[in-house]
Amino acid sequence: MADISIFYGSVYGNAQQLADDAKQQLVEAGHKAEVFEQPSIADFQQAEQLLFISSTTGQGDIPPNLEGFILELESRFPLLNGKGFAVVGLGDSSYGDTYCGAGRKIFSLMEELRGEALAPLFKVDACETLEPQEEVLPWLKQVFG
Numbered sequence: 587m588a589d590i591s592i593f594y595g596s597v598y599g600n601a602q603q604l605a606d607d608a609k610q611q612l613v614e615a616g617h618k619a620e621v622f623e624q625p626s627i628a629d630f631q632q633a634e635q636l637l638f639i640s641s642t643t644g645q646g647d648i649p650p651n652l653e654g655f656i657l658e659l660e661s662r663f664p665l666l667n668g669k670g671f672a673v674v675g676l677g678d679s680s681y682g683d684t685y686c687g688a689g690r691k692i693f694s695l696m697e698e699l700r701g702e703a704l705a706p707l708f709k710v711d712a713c714e715t716l717e718p719q720e721e722v723l724p725w726l727k728q729v730f731g
């Protein structure tokens with residue numbers, strides 16, 4: 587059983603819904619899980635394992651509800667020291683170079699903070715998938731059990 591803190595970034599609600607669905611599945615599987623909308627550094631430091639689910643907005647940008655937190659992590663740099671993390675990036679490949687830019691930024695930052703990636707960045711392309719749940723929930727099962 588794991589204790590998983592879920593941090594999401596969402597503009598139109600897809601990633602937010604996904605975070606709620608992920609929590610439900612994880613709890614049903616016997617894990618502890620909590621969803622944070624406006625996380626603090628303390629929430630981050632107290633996390634046992636971390637799951638980020640973030641869409642990309644603007645030109646490869648992190649959604650406003652998560653942006654300040656990510657900037658704070660970049661400036662305060664609280665090390666993860668081997669804690670496990672996973673990142674789901676929601677995006678749209680028609681945006682070209684900025685495809686899943688937020689997910690990629692978050693994944694790199696977690697690596698820089700010395701987290702241990704439990705899996706490679708999982709990208710969901712809105713061009714191809716209308717129901718991100720159908721891809722992400724089975725993937726989460728593989729990553730966290």
Ligand SMILES: Cc1cc2nc3c(=O)[nH]c(=O)nc-3n(C[C@H](O)[C@H](O)[C@H](O)COP(=O)(O)O)c2cc1C
Pocket residue numbers: 595596597598599600601602640641642643644645646647676677678679681684685686687712
């Ligand atoms: C204004 C706007 C800008 C976007 N910019 C990007 C982008 O730069 N890269 C990308 O991969 N997706 C981009 N997207 C696609 C969203 O990330 C994608 O639709 C996602 O599923 C939205 O999730 P959300 O409802 O949680 O915000 C953009 C969407 C909008 C509406």
